[in-house]
Amino acid sequence: MFAVAALALLVVMAMALLRAYLGPTLYDRVLAVNNFGTKTVLLIAVMDFLSGRPDFLDIAIVYALINFISIIAVLRFFEYADKKVAEHSE
Amino acid sequence: MRHGLALSILLSAFWLLNSGHYTTLLLFFMVASVVSIVALSHYMDVVDGEGQPLSITFTLPIYLIWLAKEVVLANIAVAKCVWKGKGSISPRTIEVTASQKSDLGKVIYANSITLTPGTVSIDLEDDKILVHALDAESADGLLTGEMDRRVCRVEQ
Protein backbone atom coordinates (compact mmCIF):
# COMPACT_ATOMS: atom_id res chain seq x y z
CA MET A 1 0.00 0.00 0.00
CA PHE A 2 2.99 2.30 0.36
CA ALA A 3 3.58 1.69 -3.34
CA VAL A 4 0.22 3.33 -4.12
CA ALA A 5 1.12 6.45 -2.13
CA ALA A 6 4.60 6.54 -3.69
CA LEU A 7 3.10 6.26 -7.16
CA ALA A 8 0.60 9.04 -6.45
CA LEU A 9 3.43 11.25 -5.17
CA LEU A 10 5.48 10.56 -8.30
CA VAL A 11 2.51 11.59 -10.46
CA VAL A 12 2.12 14.76 -8.39
CA MET A 13 5.82 15.54 -8.82
CA ALA A 14 5.54 15.03 -12.58
CA MET A 15 2.59 17.44 -12.67
CA ALA A 16 4.56 19.99 -10.63
CA LEU A 17 7.44 19.69 -13.10
CA LEU A 18 5.01 20.24 -15.95
CA ARG A 19 3.83 23.45 -14.26
CA ALA A 20 7.46 24.49 -13.77
CA TYR A 21 8.01 24.00 -17.51
CA LEU A 22 4.78 25.70 -18.63
CA GLY A 23 4.51 28.39 -15.95
CA PRO A 24 4.28 31.76 -17.68
CA THR A 25 5.96 33.73 -14.88
CA LEU A 26 9.00 33.17 -12.74
CA TYR A 27 6.88 32.85 -9.60
CA ASP A 28 4.82 30.04 -11.09
CA ARG A 29 8.03 28.13 -11.53
CA VAL A 30 9.20 28.85 -7.98
CA LEU A 31 5.82 27.68 -6.69
CA ALA A 32 6.04 24.48 -8.72
CA VAL A 33 9.59 23.80 -7.55
CA ASN A 34 8.56 24.38 -3.92
CA ASN A 35 5.69 21.95 -4.38
CA PHE A 36 8.08 19.46 -5.98
CA GLY A 37 10.39 19.78 -2.97
CA THR A 38 7.69 19.22 -0.34
CA LYS A 39 6.49 16.17 -2.25
CA THR A 40 10.08 14.89 -2.33
CA VAL A 41 10.13 15.02 1.48
CA LEU A 42 6.93 12.96 1.58
CA LEU A 43 8.28 10.53 -1.00
CA ILE A 44 11.44 9.96 1.04
CA ALA A 45 9.30 9.33 4.14
CA VAL A 46 7.14 6.83 2.23
CA MET A 47 10.25 5.16 0.77
CA ASP A 48 11.48 4.67 4.34
CA PHE A 49 8.51 2.43 5.03
CA LEU A 50 8.51 0.87 1.57
CA SER A 51 12.11 -0.27 1.77
CA GLY A 52 12.18 -0.77 5.54
CA ARG A 53 15.27 1.32 6.10
CA PRO A 54 14.75 3.42 9.25
CA ASP A 55 17.37 6.06 8.46
CA PHE A 56 15.51 7.63 5.54
CA LEU A 57 13.44 9.80 7.90
CA ASP A 58 16.53 11.79 8.92
CA ILE A 59 17.16 12.51 5.26
CA ALA A 60 13.55 13.64 4.94
CA ILE A 61 13.98 16.13 7.82
CA VAL A 62 17.19 17.51 6.32
CA TYR A 63 15.57 17.74 2.89
CA ALA A 64 12.62 19.64 4.34
CA LEU A 65 15.02 22.17 5.86
CA ILE A 66 17.09 22.54 2.69
CA ASN A 67 13.99 22.93 0.53
CA PHE A 68 12.62 25.72 2.70
CA ILE A 69 15.91 27.60 2.85
CA SER A 70 16.49 27.26 -0.89
CA ILE A 71 13.03 28.62 -1.77
CA ILE A 72 13.53 31.63 0.50
CA ALA A 73 17.03 32.16 -0.95
CA VAL A 74 15.74 32.04 -4.53
CA LEU A 75 12.97 34.50 -3.68
CA ARG A 76 15.41 36.89 -2.00
CA PHE A 77 17.71 36.63 -4.99
CA PHE A 78 15.00 37.52 -7.50
CA GLU A 79 13.61 40.22 -5.27
CA TYR A 80 16.72 42.22 -6.05
CA ALA A 81 17.37 40.86 -9.53
CA ASP A 82 13.82 41.62 -10.69
CA LYS A 83 14.22 45.36 -10.15
CA LYS A 84 17.01 45.46 -12.68
CA VAL A 85 14.90 43.53 -15.17
CA ALA A 86 12.07 46.04 -14.64
CA GLU A 87 14.43 48.98 -15.11
CA HIS A 88 15.79 47.58 -18.37
CA SER A 89 12.37 46.91 -19.77
CA GLU A 90 11.19 50.45 -19.21
CA MET B 1 16.37 32.60 32.64
CA ARG B 2 13.01 30.91 32.16
CA HIS B 3 13.35 31.21 28.39
CA GLY B 4 16.90 29.89 28.40
CA LEU B 5 15.75 26.86 30.37
CA ALA B 6 12.88 26.25 27.96
CA LEU B 7 15.27 26.49 25.01
CA SER B 8 17.69 24.00 26.63
CA ILE B 9 14.91 21.51 27.31
CA LEU B 10 13.60 21.83 23.77
CA LEU B 11 17.04 21.36 22.23
CA SER B 12 17.84 18.37 24.47
CA ALA B 13 14.54 16.70 23.56
CA PHE B 14 15.29 17.36 19.89
CA TRP B 15 18.69 15.73 20.20
CA LEU B 16 17.42 12.73 22.20
CA LEU B 17 14.56 12.05 19.80
CA ASN B 18 16.73 12.32 16.73
CA SER B 19 19.82 10.45 17.89
CA GLY B 20 18.59 7.08 19.16
CA HIS B 21 22.00 6.29 20.67
CA TYR B 22 22.30 6.92 24.39
CA THR B 23 25.98 6.30 25.18
CA THR B 24 27.94 8.48 27.58
CA LEU B 25 30.02 10.05 24.84
CA LEU B 26 27.00 11.11 22.78
CA LEU B 27 25.18 12.43 25.86
CA PHE B 28 28.28 14.50 26.60
CA PHE B 29 28.16 15.86 23.07
CA MET B 30 24.50 16.67 23.61
CA VAL B 31 25.22 18.71 26.74
CA ALA B 32 28.13 20.47 25.04
CA SER B 33 26.15 21.46 21.96
CA VAL B 34 23.08 22.54 23.95
CA VAL B 35 25.18 24.73 26.22
CA SER B 36 27.05 26.30 23.30
CA ILE B 37 23.84 26.96 21.35
CA VAL B 38 22.11 28.55 24.35
CA ALA B 39 25.21 30.69 24.99
CA LEU B 40 25.33 31.73 21.34
CA SER B 41 21.61 32.58 21.36
CA HIS B 42 22.16 34.59 24.54
CA TYR B 43 24.90 36.62 22.88
CA MET B 44 22.65 37.10 19.84
CA ASP B 45 20.01 38.37 22.27
CA VAL B 46 17.27 36.12 20.90
CA VAL B 47 16.49 34.27 24.16
CA ASP B 48 13.35 36.16 25.11
CA GLY B 49 9.59 35.96 25.00
CA GLU B 50 9.56 36.34 21.25
CA GLY B 51 11.82 33.39 20.48
CA GLN B 52 10.38 31.12 23.20
CA PRO B 53 6.77 32.25 23.56
CA LEU B 54 6.03 30.55 26.87
CA SER B 55 2.96 32.68 27.53
CA ILE B 56 0.92 30.89 24.86
CA THR B 57 1.87 27.33 25.90
CA PHE B 58 -1.54 26.48 27.32
CA THR B 59 -3.81 28.62 25.17
CA LEU B 60 -2.31 27.58 21.85
CA PRO B 61 -3.40 23.87 21.78
CA ILE B 62 -7.10 24.78 22.05
CA TYR B 63 -6.71 27.16 19.15
CA LEU B 64 -4.78 24.58 17.12
CA ILE B 65 -7.60 22.04 17.45
CA TRP B 66 -10.09 24.62 16.16
CA LEU B 67 -7.65 25.58 13.38
CA ALA B 68 -7.24 21.93 12.32
CA LYS B 69 -11.00 21.63 11.91
CA GLU B 70 -11.11 24.83 9.84
CA VAL B 71 -8.21 23.65 7.67
CA VAL B 72 -9.92 20.33 6.91
CA LEU B 73 -13.20 22.07 5.96
CA ALA B 74 -11.38 24.62 3.80
CA ASN B 75 -9.40 21.85 2.11
CA ILE B 76 -12.61 20.07 1.09
CA ALA B 77 -14.07 23.34 -0.25
CA VAL B 78 -10.96 24.10 -2.31
CA ALA B 79 -10.77 20.50 -3.58
CA LYS B 80 -14.35 20.89 -4.86
CA CYS B 81 -13.32 24.09 -6.66
CA VAL B 82 -10.42 22.28 -8.32
CA TRP B 83 -12.60 19.46 -9.63
CA LYS B 84 -15.34 21.82 -10.83
CA GLY B 85 -12.81 23.82 -12.86
CA LYS B 86 -12.13 27.43 -13.62
CA GLY B 87 -15.76 28.55 -13.54
CA SER B 88 -16.17 27.92 -9.84
CA ILE B 89 -13.47 30.30 -8.62
CA SER B 90 -13.65 34.08 -8.35
CA PRO B 91 -10.30 35.31 -6.98
CA ARG B 92 -10.47 38.52 -4.99
CA THR B 93 -8.25 40.57 -2.72
CA ILE B 94 -9.52 41.77 0.62
CA GLU B 95 -7.99 43.61 3.53
CA VAL B 96 -8.52 42.46 7.10
CA THR B 97 -7.49 44.15 10.32
CA ALA B 98 -5.37 42.25 12.82
CA SER B 99 -6.47 43.41 16.24
CA GLN B 100 -3.71 41.55 18.11
CA LYS B 101 -1.48 43.64 20.29
CA SER B 102 1.85 41.84 19.91
CA ASP B 103 3.81 40.96 16.80
CA LEU B 104 3.59 37.31 17.79
CA GLY B 105 -0.20 37.40 17.68
CA LYS B 106 -0.15 39.05 14.27
CA VAL B 107 2.24 36.43 12.94
CA ILE B 108 0.03 33.64 14.30
CA TYR B 109 -2.99 35.26 12.66
CA ALA B 110 -1.30 35.79 9.28
CA ASN B 111 0.14 32.28 9.33
CA SER B 112 -3.28 30.80 10.16
CA ILE B 113 -4.78 32.66 7.22
CA THR B 114 -2.15 31.21 4.91
CA LEU B 115 -2.47 27.74 6.40
CA THR B 116 -6.16 27.67 5.54
CA PRO B 117 -6.46 26.85 1.84
CA GLY B 118 -8.57 29.39 -0.02
CA THR B 119 -6.98 32.36 1.72
CA VAL B 120 -3.36 33.50 1.48
CA SER B 121 -1.97 36.50 3.32
CA ILE B 122 0.26 38.28 0.81
CA ASP B 123 1.20 41.42 2.72
CA LEU B 124 1.31 42.59 6.32
CA GLU B 125 1.71 46.25 7.15
CA ASP B 126 1.19 47.49 10.70
CA ASP B 127 -2.17 45.88 11.43
CA LYS B 128 -3.57 45.56 7.91
CA ILE B 129 -3.26 42.15 6.29
CA LEU B 130 -3.75 41.92 2.54
CA VAL B 131 -5.45 38.61 1.82
CA HIS B 132 -5.96 36.89 -1.50
CA ALA B 133 -9.06 34.69 -1.41
CA LEU B 134 -10.00 32.02 -3.92
CA ASP B 135 -13.75 32.55 -3.82
CA ALA B 136 -16.42 34.62 -2.11
CA GLU B 137 -17.13 31.94 0.47
CA SER B 138 -13.63 31.82 1.95
CA ALA B 139 -13.39 35.62 1.86
CA ASP B 140 -16.67 35.96 3.78
CA GLY B 141 -15.56 33.31 6.26
CA LEU B 142 -12.51 35.39 7.07
CA LEU B 143 -14.37 38.70 7.20
CA THR B 144 -16.60 37.43 10.02
CA GLY B 145 -13.53 37.85 12.21
CA GLU B 146 -13.88 34.65 14.19
CA MET B 147 -10.27 33.66 13.59
CA ASP B 148 -9.14 37.14 14.67
CA ARG B 149 -11.01 36.85 17.97
CA ARG B 150 -9.65 33.38 18.65
CA VAL B 151 -6.06 34.48 18.03
CA CYS B 152 -6.67 37.41 20.41
CA ARG B 153 -7.73 34.91 23.04
CA VAL B 154 -4.52 32.89 22.48
CA GLU B 155 -2.43 35.96 23.08
CA GLN B 156 -3.69 36.68 26.57
Place this chain on the structure above:
Amino acid sequence: MMEIILDLVSWIFLLGGSFFCLTGALGLLRFPEFFSRIHAASLTDTLGASMILIGLMFQAGWGLALPKLILILIFSLLAGTTASHAMGKAALKSGMKPLDMQDDGPKDEAEEEQPWKP
Protein backbone atom coordinates in the same frame (compact mmCIF):
# COMPACT_ATOMS: atom_id res chain seq x y z
CA MET C 1 -7.39 -7.68 15.31
CA MET C 2 -5.80 -4.45 16.47
CA GLU C 3 -3.29 -4.62 13.64
CA ILE C 4 -5.98 -4.97 11.01
CA ILE C 5 -7.75 -1.86 12.32
CA LEU C 6 -4.48 0.09 12.37
CA ASP C 7 -3.71 -1.05 8.83
CA LEU C 8 -7.15 -0.02 7.67
CA VAL C 9 -6.93 3.43 9.27
CA SER C 10 -3.47 4.00 7.85
CA TRP C 11 -4.73 2.87 4.41
CA ILE C 12 -7.54 5.41 4.57
CA PHE C 13 -5.17 8.20 5.56
CA LEU C 14 -2.61 7.31 2.89
CA LEU C 15 -5.21 7.11 0.14
CA GLY C 16 -6.89 10.33 1.31
CA GLY C 17 -3.53 12.11 1.37
CA SER C 18 -2.69 10.84 -2.11
CA PHE C 19 -6.09 12.02 -3.34
CA PHE C 20 -5.58 15.52 -1.91
CA CYS C 21 -2.04 15.71 -3.34
CA LEU C 22 -3.34 14.76 -6.78
CA THR C 23 -6.17 17.29 -6.47
CA GLY C 24 -3.71 20.01 -5.53
CA ALA C 25 -1.40 19.15 -8.43
CA LEU C 26 -4.39 19.21 -10.79
CA GLY C 27 -5.32 22.64 -9.44
CA LEU C 28 -1.73 23.75 -9.96
CA LEU C 29 -2.12 22.92 -13.65
CA ARG C 30 -5.70 24.04 -14.02
CA PHE C 31 -6.06 27.40 -12.25
CA PRO C 32 -5.69 30.47 -14.45
CA GLU C 33 -3.12 32.65 -12.68
CA PHE C 34 -0.38 32.62 -10.12
CA PHE C 35 -2.30 33.77 -7.05
CA SER C 36 -4.96 31.09 -7.53
CA ARG C 37 -2.27 28.47 -7.97
CA ILE C 38 -0.90 29.26 -4.50
CA HIS C 39 -4.19 28.00 -3.09
CA ALA C 40 -3.88 24.74 -5.01
CA ALA C 41 -0.31 24.31 -3.81
CA SER C 42 -1.31 24.94 -0.20
CA LEU C 43 -3.92 22.21 -0.61
CA THR C 44 -1.19 19.61 -1.16
CA ASP C 45 0.97 21.22 1.51
CA THR C 46 -1.55 21.07 4.34
CA LEU C 47 -4.03 18.22 4.23
CA GLY C 48 -2.25 16.13 1.60
CA ALA C 49 1.07 16.07 3.47
CA SER C 50 -0.58 15.77 6.91
CA MET C 51 -2.74 12.81 5.92
CA ILE C 52 0.15 10.90 4.33
CA LEU C 53 2.37 11.53 7.37
CA ILE C 54 -0.43 10.55 9.81
CA GLY C 55 -0.99 7.39 7.79
CA LEU C 56 2.71 6.61 8.14
CA MET C 57 2.53 7.33 11.89
CA PHE C 58 -0.03 4.55 12.30
CA GLN C 59 2.42 2.18 10.64
CA ALA C 60 5.40 3.40 12.63
CA GLY C 61 4.03 2.49 16.04
CA TRP C 62 5.73 3.57 19.26
CA GLY C 63 9.32 4.12 18.34
CA LEU C 64 11.81 6.74 17.32
CA ALA C 65 10.14 6.98 13.92
CA LEU C 66 7.03 8.57 15.44
CA PRO C 67 8.64 11.77 16.81
CA LYS C 68 10.57 12.15 13.57
CA LEU C 69 7.37 11.99 11.55
CA ILE C 70 5.77 14.53 13.90
CA LEU C 71 8.80 16.80 13.44
CA ILE C 72 8.50 16.53 9.65
CA LEU C 73 4.78 17.33 9.92
CA ILE C 74 5.24 20.41 12.11
CA PHE C 75 8.10 21.66 10.02
CA SER C 76 6.38 21.13 6.69
CA LEU C 77 3.29 22.99 7.93
CA LEU C 78 5.32 25.95 9.22
CA ALA C 79 7.66 26.08 6.23
CA GLY C 80 4.83 25.65 3.74
CA THR C 81 2.89 28.62 5.04
CA THR C 82 5.97 30.80 5.27
CA ALA C 83 7.04 29.89 1.75
CA SER C 84 3.53 30.57 0.39
CA HIS C 85 3.47 33.96 2.06
CA ALA C 86 6.96 34.80 0.82
CA MET C 87 6.07 33.84 -2.74
CA GLY C 88 2.85 35.87 -2.69
CA LYS C 89 4.63 38.88 -1.25
CA ALA C 90 7.54 38.67 -3.68
CA ALA C 91 5.15 38.37 -6.62
CA LEU C 92 3.13 41.35 -5.39
CA LYS C 93 6.26 43.44 -4.85
CA SER C 94 7.57 42.60 -8.32
CA GLY C 95 4.49 44.18 -9.84
CA MET C 96 2.27 41.17 -10.49
CA LYS C 97 -1.33 41.97 -9.64
CA PRO C 98 -4.09 39.56 -8.66
CA LEU C 99 -6.91 39.31 -11.22
CA ASP C 100 -9.26 41.75 -9.52
CA MET C 101 -6.55 44.37 -8.87
CA GLN C 102 -5.48 44.60 -12.52
CA ASP C 103 -6.78 47.95 -13.73
CA ASP C 104 -6.31 48.16 -17.46
CA GLY C 105 -3.18 47.94 -19.49
CA PRO C 106 -1.94 44.74 -21.06
CA LYS C 107 -0.32 42.85 -18.22
CA ASP C 108 0.68 39.97 -20.48
CA GLU C 109 3.45 41.89 -22.15
CA ALA C 110 5.42 42.14 -18.95
CA GLU C 111 5.15 38.43 -18.51
CA GLU C 112 6.45 37.70 -21.97
CA GLU C 113 9.55 39.74 -21.37
CA GLN C 114 10.70 37.37 -18.66
CA PRO C 115 13.84 35.73 -19.97
CA TRP C 116 13.06 32.40 -18.33
CA LYS C 117 10.54 31.25 -20.92
CA PRO C 118 11.52 27.91 -22.43
